[in-house]
Every structure is written in structure tokens, then in C-alpha cells.
Amino acid sequence: MPALSPTMEEGTLAKWHVKVGDTVKSGDVIAEIETDKATMEVEAVDEGVVSAILVPEGSEEVKVNTPIARLGGEGGAAAASAPAPVEKPAVASEAAAGDPEKQPPEAAKPKPEGEGATPVTPKVELRDPELPEGVSLVKTTVRDALRDAMAEEMRADGDVFLMGEEVAQYQGAYKVSRGLLDEFGPKRVIDTPITEYGFAGLGVGAAMAGLKPIVEFMTFNFAMQAIDHIINSAAKTLYMSGGQIKASIVFRGPNGAAARVAAQHSQDYAAWYGHVPGLKVIAPYDAADAKGLLKAAIRDPNPVVFLEHEMLYGQEFDVPEGIDWVVPIGKAKVRREGTGVTLVAYSRMVGFCLQAAEELAKEGIEAEVVDLRTIRPMDIETVVESVKKTNRLVTVEEGWGPMGVGAEVAAKVTELAFDYLDAPPLRVHQEDVPLPYAANLEAMSMPSVERIVKAAKAVSYK
Amino acid sequence: MARGQAGTTGRRKANGAADTSSKGAAGPTKEELLGYYREMLLIRRFEERAGQLYGMGLIGGFCHLYIGQEAIAVGVEAAKKPGDEIITGYRDHGHMLTCGMDPKEVMAELTGRIGGSSKGKGGSMHMFSTEAAFYGGHGIVGAQVPLGTGLALANWYREDGKVSFAFFGDGAANQGQVYEAFNMAELWKLPVVYVIENNQYAMGTAIQRSSSETRLHKRGVSFGIPGEEVDGMDVLAVKAAAEKAADYARSGKGPYILEMKTYRYRGHSMSDPAKYRTREEVDEVRKTRDPIDHVEELLEKNGWADEATLKAIDADVKKIVADAAEFARTSPEPDPSELYTDVYTDVAAQGGRA
Ligand SMILES: Cc1ncc(C[n+]2csc(CCOP(=O)(O)OP(=O)(O)O)c2C)c(N)n1
Ligand SMILES: [Mg+2]
Numbered sequence: 001m002p003a004l005s006p007t008m009e010e011g012t013l014a015k016w017h018v019k020v021g022d023t024v025k026s027g028d029v030i031a032e033i034e035t036d037k038a039t040m041e042v043e044a045v046d047e048g049v050v051s052a053i054l055v056p057e058g059s060e061e062v063k064v065n066t067p068i069a070r071l072g073g074e075g076g077a078a079a080a081s082a083p084a085p086v087e088k089p090a091v092a093s094e095a096a097a098g099d100p101e102k103q104p105p106e107a108a109k110p111k112p113e114g115e116g117a118t119p120v121t122p123k124v125e126l127r128d129p130e131l132p133e134g135v136s137l138v139k140t141t142v143r144d145a146l147r148d149a150m151a152e153e154m155r156a157d158g159d160v161f162l163m164g165e166e167v168a169q170y171q172g173a174y175k176v177s178r179g180l181l182d183e184f185g186p187k188r189v190i191d192t193p194i195t196e197y198g199f200a201g202l203g204v205g206a207a208m209a210g211l212k213p214i215v216e217f218m219t220f221n222f223a224m225q226a227i228d229h230i231i232n233s234a235a236k237t238l239y240m241s242g243g244q245i246k247a248s249i250v251f252r253g254p255n256g257a258a259a260r261v262a263a264q265h266s267q268d269y270a271a272w273y274g275h276v277p278g279l280k281v282i283a284p285y286d287a288a289d290a291k292g293l294l295k296a297a298i299r300d301p302n303p304v305v306f307l308e309h310e311m312l313y314g315q316e317f318d319v320p321e322g323i324d325w326v327v328p329i330g331k332a333k334v335r336r337e338g339t340g341v342t343l344v345a346y347s348r349m350v351g352f353c354l355q356a357a358e359e360l361a362k363e364g365i366e367a368e369v370v371d372l373r374t375i376r377p378m379d380i381e382t383v384v385e386s387v388k389k390t391n392r393l394v395t396v397e398e399g400w401g402p403m404g405v406g407a408e409v410a411a412k413v414t415e416l417a418f419d420y421l422d423a424p425p426l427r428v429h430q431e432d433v434p435l436p437y438a439a440n441l442e443a444m445s446m447p448s449v450e451r452i453v454k455a456a457k458a459v460s461y462k
Numbered sequence: 463m464a465r466g467q468a469g470t471t472g473r474r475k476a477n478g479a480a481d482t483s484s485k486g487a488a489g490p491t492k493e494e495l496l497g498y499y500r501e502m503l504l505i506r507r508f509e510e511r512a513g514q515l516y517g518m519g520l521i522g523g524f525c526h527l528y529i530g531q532e533a534i535a536v537g538v539e540a541a542k543k544p545g546d547e548i549i550t551g552y553r554d555h556g557h558m559l560t561c562g563m564d565p566k567e568v569m570a571e572l573t574g575r576i577g578g579s580s581k582g583k584g585g586s587m588h589m590f591s592t593e594a595a596f597y598g599g600h601g602i603v604g605a606q607v608p609l610g611t612g613l614a615l616a617n618w619y620r621e622d623g624k625v626s627f628a629f630f631g632d633g634a635a636n637q638g639q640v641y642e643a644f645n646m647a648e649l650w651k652l653p654v655v656y657v658i659e660n661n662q663y664a665m666g667t668a669i670q671r672s673s674s675e676t677r678l679h680k681r682g683v684s685f686g687i688p689g690e691e692v693d694g695m696d697v698l699a700v701k702a703a704a705e706k707a708a709d710y711a712r713s714g715k716g717p718y719i720l721e722m723k724t725y726r727y728r729g730h731s732m733s734d735p736a737k738y739r740t741r742e743e744v745d746e747v748r749k750t751r752d753p754i755d756h757v758e759e760l761l762e763k764n765g766w767a768d769e770a771t772l773k774a775i776d777a778d779v780k781k782i783v784a785d786a787a788e789f790a791r792t793s794p795e796p797d798p799s800e801l802y803t804d805v806y807t808d809v810a811a812q813g814g815r816a
Contacts, residue, residue: 002517005733006524026510027529027727027748029741038735043728045514064519161619187619193649198608198642205612208597209547211619232602233609240588242581243804245597277805301807 001033001055001062002042008035012060013068017041022050024071031068048072126331126379128292129323137318145287145319146176146252146308149294150214152324154184157212160298163190163199164216164253173218174254174313200226200251204233207249207303214298217253220269220307226251227272234303235278248301252294255283255307256348256398257446263434268399270346273305274375274408280329281375283307285350287317289373292327300329307375309348332379334386338366341456342386344409345396346372349447353396356452365460375405380412387417392459393425396452401429423459428452490698492766498540498697499757500775502532505556506754507783508565509728512555512572515787516732521572525586528556530727533753534659535560537700538627541708545622549597549610550629552587553659553726557629561594565782569790577793581800604637606630607656611643614654614717625711627704629657633664635678641685644717648685651716655707656682658719659694661726666738679721687717694722695751698760725751 001011012034018024024044031042052070055062062068140148154160161184166173168181168191181189192199196217203215217223223230230251237245257266273281280302284290290308297304319325335350336357343353350371357367368386372378387393393413395406406427413425431445490498509527516525528535535556538548550557558568563579571578572586579589587601597613600606610628617624634640635658647654658678662669669676679689688710692703700722707718725747729736736744761767 002514003519004517006522008733035733037733038737040729040733040735041741042517043513045510190650193642193645195642195645197639198611198646201605201608201639201643202612202615202646205549205597205609205614206616206619207612208609209613209616211616228602229605229608233600233605237588237590237598238807239804240580240584241590241598241804242579242583243807244580244592245590246807280806 001064001066001068003064004033004035004040004042005037008037008064010061010063011035013055013057013062014039016053016057018050018069020050020053024048024050044071046071126328128327128331128333129325131320132323135320135323138321139316140287140291140319141314141316142284142287142290142308143174143176143313144178145291145317146294147178147180148319149291149298150177151180151183153295153298154180154188157298159210160212160214161188161190162214162216163192163203165192165194165218167191167216172216174310176308176313177216196222196225197229200229201233203249203251204229204247204303207234207247208237208245212248212250212298214250214252217251219265219310220253220255221265221267223251223253223269230273230279230303230305231276235276238302239278246301247303250294250297250300250304250306252297252306253308254310254313256309256311257430257435258310260437260439260442262437266435268307268347268397268430269305270307270375270397271399271404271408273307274378274405276376278303279376280304281307282329282373283309283347283375284373285312285335285347285371287315288319288325289327289333289371291319292325293329293373295324295326296329299326304329307347311348312351315351327373330374330377330379332382333371333373334368334382335371336367336369338368339389340365341367341392341394341460342370342383342390343367343394343396343452343456344370344372344383344406346375346405347398349396349398352447352449352452355449356456359449359453360456363457363462365456365462367456372405372409378408378412380409380416383409384413384417387413388420391420391422392456393421394428394452394455394459395425396428396447398430398447400432401427402432404429423461426455426459428455492761492764494540495757495761495764495766496771496775498533498536499754499761499772500779501536501539501560502697502754502757503775504565504779504782505529505532505535505559507779508559508569508786509555511783511787512569513728513732515569515573515790520791521586522574523585524552524731525572526553526731527726527728528553530747530753531659531661531694531724532556533697533700533756534629534657534694534722534724537697538629538657538704540697540701541704542627543625543708543712545595545624546708547595547597547610547613547617547624547626548629549606549613549626550599551603551606551631551634552599552601553631554587554589554599558589558591558594558596558599561591561596563589563591563594563596565786566789569786570793573790573793574795575790575793576796576800577789581804582796583800583804604630604634604639607634607637607640608643610656611647611652611654611717614647614652614711615650618650618652623712625653625655625708627655627657627708629659631664632658632660632662632669632678633667633672635660635681636672641681644682644685644687647717648682648687651714653711653714654717655704655711656687656717656719657704658721659724660721661724663726663730663738665730665734666736668738677721679719682717682719687719689719689721691721691723694724695753696756697753 015032048071410425539560567579613626
């Protein structure tokens with residue numbers, strides 16, 4: 001009895017189309033079988049003469065893999081080399097029936113947590129590069145830091161190129177790619193049509209062929225049309241190919257809410273992409289991290305989702321000048337030290353947390369601010385170390401709360417540092433509504449310094 | 463990974479042209495024709511055996527057989543130059559066998575074993591071979607069209623003279639991303655040949671029920687991409703058309719569309735009872751248009767079909783398939799330690815971070 005669907009365990013032999021003595025060729029219908037889903041015709045796989053019908057017409061609940069007929073080969077020699085006449089090996093190979101070798105080997109099933117299946121991750125100490133003596137720090141906008149990162153990597157590696165809407169002649173919708181067309185020409189700075197699904201797919205295909213594309217989305221809101229290629233094609237193919245097909249590609253662009261652009265243009269995708277194995281997800285705050293992490297992302301052999309923030313593009317920060325500034329992916333940064341409460345955030349919300357920390361300091365609470373920088377793989381160790389010191393946790397994100405980044409951080413901290421917590425962790429996030437347009441409602445919806453302060457006081461019981 | 467002998471037969475140019483039905487091109491030599499016969503037979507026997515292993519529960523999930531469409535993979539392969547890439551959807555076993563992947567690895571991937579081309583982690587719909595320039599194996603209908611165009615973008619970027627062949631079905635031809643890719647391919651003159659395998663059905667939906675314009679080779683008209691209809695059951699016609707299209711793309715003129723008229727004999731996947739068409743319809747195609755019978759006739763017409771040669775090919779193919787099935791049955795399941803490999807290329811980032 002052949003299995004005729006992924007779920008079939010037994011079937012009814014509804015009708016025989018052949019009888020003993022008939023000669024059949026491959027492709028001939030020999031029987032009709034009712035499965036759990038439908039009635040299916042069974043075709044012969046080899047040629048030969050039906051020598052016995054083992055399961056009569058009308059038999060019900062015949063278990064999958066029960067021999068249903070015997071087929072004799074035409075030429076003895078040929079039949080011997082090919083194991084199976086009709087559908088079952090058991091049919092032809094009386095000798096082999098019940099041979100344990102015929103069954104898939106009983107492989108050890110992956111064991112749950114801690115029983116050996118979990119990977120051994122070699123501990124690599126990730127550090128920001130040391131600043132050599134005499135390196136000067138130059139005030140740079142996040143926008144220019146990103147551009148400089150791309151330009152430096154394109155100079156260093158001819159396989160790196162940029163594609164996206166308005167990236168070339170228009171110099172970037174947010175002017176991030178300013179000057180790149182002039183320096184690198186139209187082959188390496190490619191203006192695409194408005195066709196996110198398509199150009200994301202082309203980018204992944206080029207990456208599979210060994211190039212290192214930077215795919216710019218005008219904003220990540222529009223990347224939803226391309227998320228199929230980001231996840232199904234870029235993130236999963238290495239695994240599905242057993243390690244053969246790599247995709248060194250960066251998907252980058254502004255993410256999160258700008259100002260007054262309403263629901264469709266204001267969404268934080270960190271949790272969406274952070275959910276997916278095979279992707280690395282980065283969301284930097286300041287210009288030095290924007291530059292150092294984008295350079296790391298471009299060099300990374302894996303697909304990287306790089307989430308920028310429109311509201312940060314124009315902000316200036318110190319960036320080391322004249323050195324190859326590469327910041328490691330997967331390492332959080334403590335932006336402010338404190339012992340009273342741990343505030344965990346990424347991207348623009350880091351700035352909000354730093355402001356909240358100033359407010360809290362006035363009230364005697366010294367907040368420690370942890371900038372995740374990378375969402376996946378997440379540096380939870382740094383968060384846990386901080387919580388061990390402060391015993392209190394508040395997470396802050398622009399995205400919605402349910403199934404969010406803060407939810408993940410809180411779950412991990414609860415798992416790894418439960419005994420250190422003096423209060424349940426609290427999450428600050430966008431209200432659970434599409435972002436409203438009206439100024440007052442928008443302000444009510446977004447995380448704010450006030451809300452962070454309030455949450456920090458709540459976990460401090462103050 | 464590459465198979466060596468099989469699949470490389472008969473690529474030399476003809477001397478002593480045969481009497482064939484294909485127009486234009488010089489006819490094939492005996493060796494070439496026997497090579498096509500052998501390759502198509504290998505696919506058919508392999509797929510029949512895969513169906514059998516599925517019935518035995520050794521292959522799980524979805525399994526889409528290529529029986530009936532063999533001439534397309536074989537004909538295009540014959541037109542390819544070394545290094546040219548191919549990419550297709552989930553009905554991919556035929557392309558893998560013709561592009562030089564080891565049948566053992568293909569079959570062992572179907573059974574989910576460590577000896578499979580993806581170490582058992584991809585399955586029937588997701589197989590790849592960088593060595594054979596075979597880029598999958600994709601389960602999302604239509605995804606291979608932008609991806610294949612991206613391979614062509616890499617060829618264009620590197621100016622390496624390679625052409626990418628992107629295969630997709632009549633159902634996939636209605637996906638929006640196909641037209642996004644068409645547009646960019648023509649806009650940038652990318653070296654890609656789109657091979658539409660029009661087998662008349664997308665699962666249970668006949669093309670007339672899904673498509674306002676059923677002449678799929680015309681789907682490039684509004685982008686300025688030339689297209690033509692080809693008898694996809696005639697390996698020589700396929701080869702001739704693919705050579706012409708590849709020359710066009712390789713010369714920098716941009717993409718080309720080939721609509722291969724073909725037919726699948728089996729259900730969409732193993733669990734498809736195929737009630738949307740009659741058995742007579744299937745039998746009619748089998749009797750009158752079968753691609754393997756067609757080559758056999760050509761061999762006979764030229765007096766090249768001596769019994770001993772064909773018998774030897776049959777026996778050889780049978781043995782390859784039997785060996786592949788045996789390997790696929792006995793190769794062990796992947797070690798549990800494989801669960802967390804190949805998620806990222808660098809070990810440090812491999813899952814399991816706290
Ligand atoms: C995006 C997407 N939608 C639906 C499916 C389910 N599905 C798998 S194959 C298929 C039919 C495709 O038919 P066609 O393109 O003609 O290829 P064929 O199977 O005939 O080779 C469908 C609907 C899918 N895999 N991906
Ligand atoms: Mg079809």
C-alpha cells in the first residue's frame with residue numbers, strides 16, 4: 001500500500017485495474033486507492049507480469065507499506081538488479097522483507113534544551129576597536145557616516161555595489177548616498193524602478209552569485225513587499241542548501257516613525273526581522289556605530305538587515321577619522337553607567353533613554369543605559385550583567401509591545417537572572433494602535449522620555 | 463558533486479547530420495541523440511523511482527515529479543555553455559540530473575539523509591549545487607525569476623559572458639514579481655533566458671482559467687522582450703530555441719522568453735488525484751507526444767536504434783537509479799549536530815546565543 005499523501009497512514013484498495021497474468025508497463029494504472037483525502041490512481045513503476053494480487057479489491061484500512069501485489073520481472077537479470085517491481089520493495093524482495101536496513105535509520109531525535117543538541121558557541125570576545133593615539137574625532141551626521149561607510153567599502157571591494165530607488169542621480173531620497181554616483185558610476189550605484197519585490201530578488205540572486213549588494217529601501221515600510229525575498233530567499237537558503245549558497249547582502253534604509261507621516265509610513269520592523277534565523281539585524285543609534293556597524297554589515301558573509309532612523313540622520317556625533325572603523329556585530333554598548341535601573345533600547349530610543357536617565361538622576365535614580373545596537377544575534381549577556389547590578393529592567397522600543405524586542409529581552413532576563421530581579425520588568429513601546437496622524441494622538445502613542453521615567457520609577461517602587 | 467560521465471554525452475557539433483524534424487539547425491549526431499535519449503530516460507526512471515520511494519514513506523512532504531517534461535531540461539542543458547547558471551522552482555529533479563549533479567545526492571536529499579546535496583536539510587524543493595551552477599530549487603512560486611535575473615545581473619556586472627536560465631511554470635507566469643524582473647532585465651539588458659514550462663496546469667487550474675493571455679511567450683511584449691513558442695516535447699526544438707535565445711542574451715541584447723509547450727503526466731505533487739483532467743487527455747499526450755518516444759523514433763529513422771545500444775542504455779540508467787535509491791535508503795539521517803549548522807556562515811553567529 002503506497003503512501004499517496006504526506007499524511008496517509010492507511011488506505012482502502014478500491015479497485016484493481018489488472019489481474020494475475022496481465023503484463024504492465026511503467027505508467028499503467030494498476031489500482032485505485034482511497035486515501036484520507038481522495039481516490040487516487042496508482043501507476044506501475046516497472047514493467048513485468050502480475051504474478052499475485054495480495055490485497056483484494058474492497059479491502060479497507062490497509063496499512064501503508066503492506067505489499068498489495070507481486071510483479072514478476074520480464075528478464076531475470078534486469079529484475080534482480082532493480083529491487084522493486086510494483087509499488088513496494090517488499091513485493092519483489094521477499095528476501096529483503098523485514099530487513100531493518102529498509103527502514104530509515106532511527107536517528108537520535110534532537111533533544112530538548114541542554115541535552116546535547118544545543119550548539120556549542122565558541123566564546124569570542126567582541127570589542128569595539130581601540131582608538132590609536134592621535135586619532136581625531138570629527139563631528140559627523142549619521143547620514144554622512146552611513147555614506148562614508150558605503151564609500152569606504154566600495155573602494156575596498158569591487159564586488160560591493162548599491163541599488164535602490166533614487167540612490168544614484170537623485171543622491172538618495174534622504175541624501176544618504178550623496179556623491180556615490182559621481183565616484184563609482186552607474187554600474188555600482190544603480191537606480192531601480194519602484195519595484196521592491198523585484199529588486200530585492202535581483203539583489204539576492206546577485207549575492208548568491210557572489211556579489212555583495214547593498215539594497216536600499218527608501219523606507220522599511222516598503223520592504224514589506226520584499227520581505228518574501230529577505231526571509232525566504234536570503235535568510236533560509238544557506239541552511240536549505242546545506243551550507244552551499246551564501247548571500248552576503250545588506251538591506252538598509254530608514255525604519256520606525258518619522259514625524260506626522262501616519263500609520264503606513266511609521267513602523268519599526270526590528271521585532272519582525274529579529275524573529276528570523278539566518279538574518280542579522282542591526283539598529284544603531286549614533287554616527288560612529290552607524291559607520292562601524294554598516295562597514296561590518298557589508299563585510300559580513302550573511303544577509304544583514306540594517307535599520308536606520310530618519311530622525312537620527314541629521315544628528316551629529318563624534319566619529320573617529322582616518323582609521324578603518326569597524327564595530328563588531330552582536331555586541332551591546334553600555335552608554336551610561338548606573339546602579340539604580342537598567343534601561344535597554346536601540347536606535348532612536350537610546351537617545352530618549354539617555355535623556356530619561358538625566359531626569360532620573362535629578363530624583364536620585366542612577367540609570368544604566370544599554371544600547372543593544374544589534375537585535376540579532378542579541379548580546380543578552382551585557383543586559384544580564386547590568387541587571388545583576390541594578391536588579392531592575394525597563395525596555396524601550398518604538399515598535400508595538402506584543403511579541404516585541406522588549407518582550408524577548410524581558411523573557412531572557414527572567415530566564416537568566418530571575419533571582420536578581422527586585423521588580424517585574426516593564427516594557428515601554430508604541431501604543432497598540434496604528435500610529436495616528438493627529439499631533440496629540442501621535443504624541444500619546446509614541447514612547448516618550450516621560451513614559452520611560454515613569455516606568456523606571458515604577459520598577460524602583462518610587 | 464559532479465557526476466562525470468553521464469550528462470556530458472554528445473555535446474559535440476554534428477558531422478553527418480541526421481534526418482530530424484527540427485527546422486533550421488544542423489541535425490544531431492548519433493552520439494548526441496543517444497545522449498539525449500539517455501538523459502531523458504534517466505530523469506523518467508529516476509522520477510518513477512522517487513514516486514515509489516514516496517509510496518514507501520521514505521520520501522515525505524511534497525514531491526513534484528518531472529515526468530513528461532524531460533525534453534526541456536535536457537534540451538536547454540545541451541544549449542548551455544560551461545558556467546551558465548540555471549535556477550528553477552520546486553519541480554527541479556530533472557534539471558539537477560541533467561546539469562551534472564550526482565543522482566545519489568539528489569535521491570538522498572529526497573529521503574532527507576546526510577548524503578543529500580543539502581545534507582537532508584532542504585528536501586525535494588530546495589537543492590543546490592554551486593559546482594554545477596544550479597541555484598535551486600525554490601518553493602515560493604515565481605521567486606526564481608527575480609533571483610535568476612539577479613544571477614544575470616552578476617554576469618552583467620562581471621562581464622563574464624555567462625547567461626542565466628530561469629525556469630518557471632505557467633502558473634508562476636501570473637506572479638507580479640515576474641514582471642518586475644522582466645522590466646529590469648530589459649531595462650539593463652541582462653543576459654537571462656526565461657524558460658516558461660507551460661504544462662497547461664498550475665496544480666488544478668488549467669491555464670485558460672487563470673490567464674487572460676494564454677500565449678505566454680507574448681508576456682514580454684510590453685517590456686520589449688522577444689519571445690517564442692517552442693514544442694517542449696521535442697528535445698531538438700528545445701535545444702535549437704535555447705541556443706538562439708542564449709546567443710541573443712549573451713551578445714548583450716538582453717532577455718529572451720521561451721514558452722515551452724509541455725505536459726506533466728503525473729499529478730501536481732504526489733497527493734494530487736488529478737481530477738481536473740481526464741485520463742484520456744493524459745493518455746493522448748503520452749501516446750502522441752512523448753518526448754522519449756520521439757527521440758526513439760528519430761533514432762530508428764536514422765538506423766541508429768540498434769537493440770544492443772538501447773538495451774545497454776536502459777540497463778545503465780536502471781543501475782544508476784537503483785544505486786541512487788539504495789544510497790538514499792542507506793545514507794544515515796543527519797546527525798543532530800547538524801541542526802544548528804549552516805544558519806550563518808560564521809560559526810560565532812550560529813544560533814544558540816543565550
Ligand atoms: C507564492 C506561492 N503561492 C502558492 C504556492 C502553492 N503552489 C505550489 S505549486 C503551485 C502551482 C504552480 O504551477 P506552475 O507555475 O504552472 O508550475 P508547475 O507546478 O505546473 O510546474 C502553487 C499554487 C506557492 N508555493 N507559492
Ligand atoms: Mg504548470
